[in-house]
Amino acid sequence: MKSVTFLTVLFSLATALTAGAQPSFSGPPPSRTVVHDASVRRAQYLQRINEALDWRIAAIDRQNVAGTVDLAAVSALLARHQDIELCNQRVIELMKTPGSGPFWMFPTVCVSFLGRDQLSAEAKAAIRTAWKSFQIRGDTENHWAMYYTSVYLMSELYPNDPAESWFNGKSSAENRAEARAYLISWMDLATTVGQGEYNPSHYIGEYAIPMMLMARWAQDPAMRQRGHMMLDWIFAGLAESTLNGVLHGPNSRTDEGSVVERWNALASVFSWVLFGNTPPIAGYGGWGNYFMAIADSYEVPAVIYLIATDRSAPFLQRDLARSRRRWRYSAELFMPVYKTNYTTKHYAVGSYQGGISDPIQTHVWDVTWDVTDPRGIHNTMFSLHPLASNHVLQMYFSELPDTMAQDITKQGKPSYTLAGKIVGCSPYEQVFQDLDTVVALYDIAPGVEFPQVNGFFSKDLINVTEDQSGWIFAEGGDTYLAYRPLAPYHWEAYRHFDGGWAAKQEEIGGRLLVSPHLKNGTIVQAASAFDFKDFEDFKNAIRRLPVEFSLKPKPAVKMMTLRGHDIVVTYGEAPTRDGEKIDYAKWKLFEGPYLNAEKNSKRLVITHGALQRVLDFNTLTIADTVTQP
Amino acid sequence: MPLLKPGVLFAVALAVGASAAAAPHELYVCASVNDNYVIGSTYVTMSGLFRRGGDGQWQHVGFNDVGLMAVSFDPRDHRTFYTATLNGCVRTFDGYDHLRVTTGWDVTEPRDVCVDPNAPDTVYLALPDGVVVTTNKGDTWERREHGLPTRGKYTQTIEVDRTRAGRVLAGCEKGIFLTEDAGKNWRQVLATVDAVLDVQQSPHDPAQWFAVSQSAGAWRSADGGATWAQVGGVPKAKAFYNVSFDATNPQRLVLGGYTYGVLTSEDGGRTWTERNAGLPAGHHVWRVAVDPDDGRIYAAVRSDSIYVSADFGRTWKAAGLPGSQVAEFVFVPAATNSTPARSSR
Numbered sequence: 001m002k003s004v005t006f007l008t009v010l011f012s013l014a015t016a017l018t019a020g021a022q023p024s025f026s027g028p029p030p031s032r033t034v035v036h037d038a039s040v041r042r043a044q045y046l047q048r049i050n051e052a053l054d055w056r057i058a059a060i061d062r063q064n065v066a067g068t069v070d071l072a073a074v075s076a077l078l079a080r081h082q083d084i085e086l087c088n089q090r091v092i093e094l095m096k097t098p099g100s101g102p103f104w105m106f107p108t109v110c111v112s113f114l115g116r117d118q119l120s121a122e123a124k125a126a127i128r129t130a131w132k133s134f135q136i137r138g139d140t141e142n143h144w145a146m147y148y149t150s151v152y153l154m155s156e157l158y159p160n161d162p163a164e165s166w167f168n169g170k171s172s173a174e175n176r177a178e179a180r181a182y183l184i185s186w187m188d189l190a191t192t193v194g195q196g197e198y199n200p201s202h203y204i205g206e207y208a209i210p211m212m213l214m215a216r217w218a219q220d221p222a223m224r225q226r227g228h229m230m231l232d233w234i235f236a237g238l239a240e241s242t243l244n245g246v247l248h249g250p251n252s253r254t255d256e257g258s259v260v261e262r263w264n265a266l267a268s269v270f271s272w273v274l275f276g277n278t279p280p281i282a283g284y285g286g287w288g289n290y291f292m293a294i295a296d297s298y299e300v301p302a303v304i305y306l307i308a309t310d311r312s313a314p315f316l317q318r319d320l321a322r323s324r325r326r327w328r329y330s331a332e333l334f335m336p337v338y339k340t341n342y343t344t345k346h347y348a349v350g351s352y353q354g355g356i357s358d359p360i361q362t363h364v365w366d367v368t369w370d371v372t373d374p375r376g377i378h379n380t381m382f383s384l385h386p387l388a389s390n391h392v393l394q395m396y397f398s399e400l401p402d403t404m405a406q407d408i409t410k411q412g413k414p415s416y417t418l419a420g421k422i423v424g425c426s427p428y429e430q431v432f433q434d435l436d437t438v439v440a441l442y443d444i445a446p447g448v449e450f451p452q453v454n455g456f457f458s459k460d461l462i463n464v465t466e467d468q469s470g471w472i473f474a475e476g477g478d479t480y481l482a483y484r485p486l487a488p489y490h491w492e493a494y495r496h497f498d499g500g501w502a503a504k505q506e507e508i509g510g511r512l513l514v515s516p517h518l519k520n521g522t523i524v525q526a527a528s529a530f531d532f533k534d535f536e537d538f539k540n541a542i543r544r545l546p547v548e549f550s551l552k553p554k555p556a557v558k559m560m561t562l563r564g565h566d567i568v569v570t571y572g573e574a575p576t577r578d579g580e581k582i583d584y585a586k587w588k589l590f591e592g593p594y595l596n597a598e599k600n601s602k603r604l605v606i607t608h609g610a611l612q613r614v615l616d617f618n619t620l621t622i623a624d625t626v627t628q629p
Numbered sequence: 630m631p632l633l634k635p636g637v638l639f640a641v642a643l644a645v646g647a648s649a650a651a652a653p654h655e656l657y658v659c660a661s662v663n664d665n666y667v668i669g670s671t672y673v674t675m676s677g678l679f680r681r682g683g684d685g686q687w688q689h690v691g692f693n694d695v696g697l698m699a700v701s702f703d704p705r706d707h708r709t710f711y712t713a714t715l716n717g718c719v720r721t722f723d724g725y726d727h728l729r730v731t732t733g734w735d736v737t738e739p740r741d742v743c744v745d746p747n748a749p750d751t752v753y754l755a756l757p758d759g760v761v762v763t764t765n766k767g768d769t770w771e772r773r774e775h776g777l778p779t780r781g782k783y784t785q786t787i788e789v790d791r792t793r794a795g796r797v798l799a800g801c802e803k804g805i806f807l808t809e810d811a812g813k814n815w816r817q818v819l820a821t822v823d824a825v826l827d828v829q830q831s832p833h834d835p836a837q838w839f840a841v842s843q844s845a846g847a848w849r850s851a852d853g854g855a856t857w858a859q860v861g862g863v864p865k866a867k868a869f870y871n872v873s874f875d876a877t878n879p880q881r882l883v884l885g886g887y888t889y890g891v892l893t894s895e896d897g898g899r900t901w902t903e904r905n906a907g908l909p910a911g912h913h914v915w916r917v918a919v920d921p922d923d924g925r926i927y928a929a930v931r932s933d934s935i936y937v938s939a940d941f942g943r944t945w946k947a948a949g950l951p952g953s954q955v956a957e958f959v960f961v962p963a964a965t966n967s968t969p970a971r972s973s974r
Binding site for chain 2: 097098099100101102103104133134136137138139143144148163164168169170178179181182185327328329330331332333398400401402403
């Protein structure tokens with residue numbers, strides 16, 4: 001069959017609306033002052049929610065309700081208890097042509113619950129009737145989070161309906177039981193060995209919104225609590241993986257826009273509304289509108305807020321995640337993903353160990369530097385092997401062998417089969433990160449498409465210098481960067497698809513360092529400009545670093561990092577740091593100053609200073625403590 | 630394009646002649662017609678199960694299903710059938726007026742479904758991660774995978790031996806596996822490195838089986854699937870998606886695949902001939918089938934149409950369902966108490 005399983009709607013009417021001001025989107029960047037007063041924080045949080053609702057409602061054109069009143073607009077109106085007749089009218093109209101899966105289901109759930117005591121009987125009946133139309137469950141973790149949350153809540157809303165009244169021929173009780181079982185199974189997996197779709201730039205909404213729905217409206221107190229705890233869990237992960245609100249790598253699933261312009265992601269909408277430390281993207285990211293309609297019932301935990309906003313001291317977090325489910329060509333159902341996140345005031349370096357995490361949309365590693373205003377800035381550096389492979393796709397998708405790659409390019413991932421792409425991961429890449437040093441080695445098999453390494457050099461780098469030493473030096477914001485290609489290279493203009501449905505590529509600035517060699521590698525060292533007298537001082541420090549590397553028989557690097565650690569990285573072998581082998585088997589679910597959890601524990605300890613919140617899925621409890629000085 | 634309602638007749642001139650009306654088999658196809666569809670969006674095309682009417686037009690049956698892979702009918706009552714679709718196994722007892730997704734959250738994306746003709750309450754479902762079996766018409770399902778590899782049990786195709794209840798062959802990532810006790814125990818009867826994509830039993834001699842694979846060409850068995858021999862003259866570099874016997878002529882077989890298009894044999898599989906002249910350029914064939922009533926070949930060209938040949942592949946004519954991708958052809962006997970002939974799986 002023609003694959004529909006990996007398609008995703010990342011667009012909604014809301015992103016296309018232009019009417020009305022979006023103050024935080026178009027205004028000056030938000031203050032980075034950490035707000036310690038809980039009541040002020042709460043007031044600012046609600047203010048941001050209201051800004052988004054104001055904008056969405058202002059975008060309604062009474063002369064063009066069909067074009068401007070979608071389910072997100074209805075949700076905003078219902079949240080404000082206004083224009084209920086318009087809501088009734090639009091719901092009845094929209095339900096005449098039901099959608100066909102999770103991206104339609106959760107918005108209708110949102111409307112159903114917001115409108116429980118407001119919508120007319122006819123409008124409610126229209127939704128209920130639409131839910132008799134067959135709904136596709138999808139095949140990804142986010143699809144199922146949306147689908148089963150929606151099924152669960154609707155089956156609670158209509159608890160006694162018979163099997164024939166539901167799209168899948170199962171009664172309310174059966175649907176509720178199945179949905180509950182899956183959601184608990186998913187939470188068990190995420191809280192023991194990690195999430196599959198970790199740190200997604202856009203899909204965070206596809207988890208956060210369903211969990212918010214669950215936390216707000218599940219009748220079963222245990223499920224309501226689970227929703228709340230998963231929200232905290234997801235937002236704690238967002239907090240530690242952002243630099244002043246901007247999500248950095250690695251990312252299980254992302255796209256060109258977010259990889260190049262790190263801020264340009266739905267994740268920024270969540271940073272904005274929860275933490276107030278970065279502007280939201282246009283239209284509040286489309287899906288973000290649903291979150292705004294229901295988010296007033298959520299209290300951002302102080303400890304998570306502080307982790308997100310406090311960048312006064314560098315920190316190192318190590319997290320465990322997992323790959324997408326592998327159907328074939330693999331000895332394991334999930335590949336463990338060992339993430340490293342080193343964040344300072346001026347930059348963040350993030351990575352996982354390489355290999356295929358998601359076959360299409362993964363971003364393995366990067367350095368992301370801070371900028372005062374991230375809008376339009378390409379504040380990142382990374383390299384990758386641009387793999388395109390039907391065989392790899394078949395690992396993850398139950399598809400026939402010949403057409404997947406070409407299909408993907410027509411289904412929202414237009415760069416998949418291009419040599420110059422900048423999104424993706426490869427089985428021929430191995431990455432080791434030690435604080436702000438990254439060594440990425442490549443041993444690309446002969447015959448593989450495309451036999452090259454692409455390094456991304458942003459338009460916003462300055463003083464890019466190809467040094468005789470072999471290093472390429474550059475400055476990004478207050479960050480000094482040194483990039484060492486291990487094989488010969490040339491430069492190509494970076495060509496960009498502006499969105500998944502863009503028909504053609506455009507040059508938007510930036511270059512690719514293209515190294516067309518199978519045996520290959522990249523070393524990147526980042527540092528704060530404030531740690532050096534000047535850029536030249538940094539260059540000299542890098543030139544003095546002992547670095548040895550060879551590419552045959554296997555790429556290997558032996559070097560001392562700028563932080564004074566001896567690292568040895570050989571492709572296909574465990575890296576060593578100061579003579580000690582990195583033992584990934586000992587990797588915890590979370591380990592660092594902020595987030596800590598043992599593997600298989602279902603218990604996350606979130607800490608910042610004196611504040612601590614423990615999410616314990618074994619007991620379904622949230623425990624807050626404050627350590628007295 | 631407006632949403633098409635279930636039951637609407639597709640205005641397709643099917644060049645198969647008037648004999649279709651009186652044919653002892655009804656032709657069903659599992660087809661996706663989903664250009665520009667994304668999960669969650671409103672449908673603009675009809676996909677799912679289609680039945681060819683007596684006038685040669687295609688009638689949509691049941692619900693709009695972009696993820697339909699296979700269908701298998703209960704030989705006792707053809708209004709009872711099971712479909713393998715993205716959400717799991719869907720069952721109907723009344724020709725799709727009512728349906729039920731019989732599987733739970735732990736079953737996803739089944740690739741194939743097959744009713745045991747000698748024990749019709751038993752149904753096998755091929756999954757990306759193994760096999761599940763029901764013995765009560767889908768009321769409950771259980772994993773039956775003992776003997777399948779821990780990893781490598783991706784199952785693309787499953788076919789029940791029509792001569793004996795509980796004897797089943799499964800085409801998996803690691804080869805062909807055989808059970809003789811309704812899935813309780815499996816053993817590998819052919820090892821491959823890539824998936825076996827189709828396994829078929831001869832309508833003439835039940836001991837004869839044929840299989841095609843992703844990267845190892847075609848195989849045949851003369852002992853009920855217990856042992857297999859490579860078929861000569863069939864290319865191996867690329868995949869063949871399915872095989873179909875001609876029930877009207879024991880010497881005739883057809884293979885179909887995206888790269889090779891249509892290959893036919895008229896000497897029992899000893900020699901093979903490409904039969905792509907007249908098919909659209911590229912001859913990207915997704916599925917082939919031979920009509921058990923008259924020996925016509927059907928070839929579904931990906932995202933194009935179904936084509937039919939009345940001279941065993943020498944010439945072709947368009948036969949409807951433009952823009953479709955056909956996952957399976959199924960010929961259902963007009964009479965009950967007879968086993969539907971499947972083009973594949």
